[in-house]
Amino acid sequence: MDLIDKLTILTDSAKYDVACTSSGSERKSAPGSVGSTVSMGICHSFAADGRCISLLKVLMTNNCIYDCKYCVNRKSNDTRRAAFTPRELAELTMHFYRRNYIEGLFLSSGILRNPDYTMERMIQALELLRDEYKFGGYIHVKAIPGADDALITRLGHLADRMSVNIELPSQESLTLLAPDKTKESILRPMGLMREKIRETSTELAVSRHAPKFAPAGQSTQLIIGATPDTDFRILKLTEGLYQKYKLKRVFYSAYTPVMEHSLLPAKDSKPPLLREHRLYQADWLLRFYGFQAQELLDENHQNFDPLLDPKCNWALHHMELFPVEVNRAPYEMLLRVPGIGVRSAQRILKARKTGSLDFTGLKKLGVVLKRAQYFITCRDKGLEGLRISQHSLLRALISETGIKRLEDQPEQLSFFDESLVTREDAVKCLTGQI
Ligand code: SF4
16 A cells, blocks of 8 residues: 555544644754744644644554444444554655645554554654654654553653543443443553653753653543533533643544444434534633533533523523622632633733723723623623613523524534624634633
């Protein structure tokens, strides 16, 4: 099989993995080497379905001894198989880099023979890139669950970011759909990576020449919609991962049906992209807005309302806390007002030091008054002429999102359908200012 065929097969097989942002690592090109990384992301671009395609995103091999039911590369799937040699992969990366097609590599793999053998091949490829070709660009690599600790450590010294995909949010789902994997085999390398990252940051504080271990941290991916796991369960797991394993990011991937199986959604069903979007919004609220998972959902409300973003939904259920007087409210409370994002809350605090704010001033600071107006007062007065009951508030917020009533939408809503998502919603998604 020639290299182009291998490349076609192995890039196609990698497309379902969404955990591939390239931000978070800063390194200048050293004399005699090529490539550098910048913390703001080196080569982000997004496919029509919103997935990041910034790096050469490829598998070492799509041969796999495991049989995860949701995966195109599972051993029982009748598909064309290919494998790069470590040198082929290293040379290909360098060719692409020199042509300016890419600025980094995202490398994952099916499990060839066993986890250790697979990791050895990935390490060889990265050693060639780093040591022989002096490649200093960004590398995100997947650790293989079940591999030896020493191999994971070696890999972490070659990569900028590492990840182990959890894929399914519960042990029951793993047992059902990925019987070869266990929660333990996934969480163990995560724990090891957390320790190595912690150790190296301590060593780096003593000497800047200390070897770095995954300086851009670790991340993981969860598949959404392949199993009946609720948003609450997924969000609780996410929260635990951020707290316990210090992950940089949890990525959510709306399940794309790739096969007929009684345990999986029908093959003609659409990926739940709107649900994925709501989880990303909630994830943002956990990381930057001071929310906890159990504030956003609970045992009685296990899934997000598709019609409202999670912050609006929370505010509607806590109207006793509103309206908030923007000239006095603490930062933490400002962050909870729909329409006030992190940046605008910081600007409000700064502007308040020099004078009292009114609605016109708030607009200039970036507050989205269309949403915030229902939840704030300025100088103890609401927006002039605003009369709204709780019931009409819900309608106003829903119509502001541009999303139609669910009954009018028999199909899964597409986040990228212009008629369903306003420009503002798309901006919220990109900036995280919710
Ligand atoms: S181990 Fe990975 S590549 Fe192999 S079948 Fe499971 S998800 Fe697919």
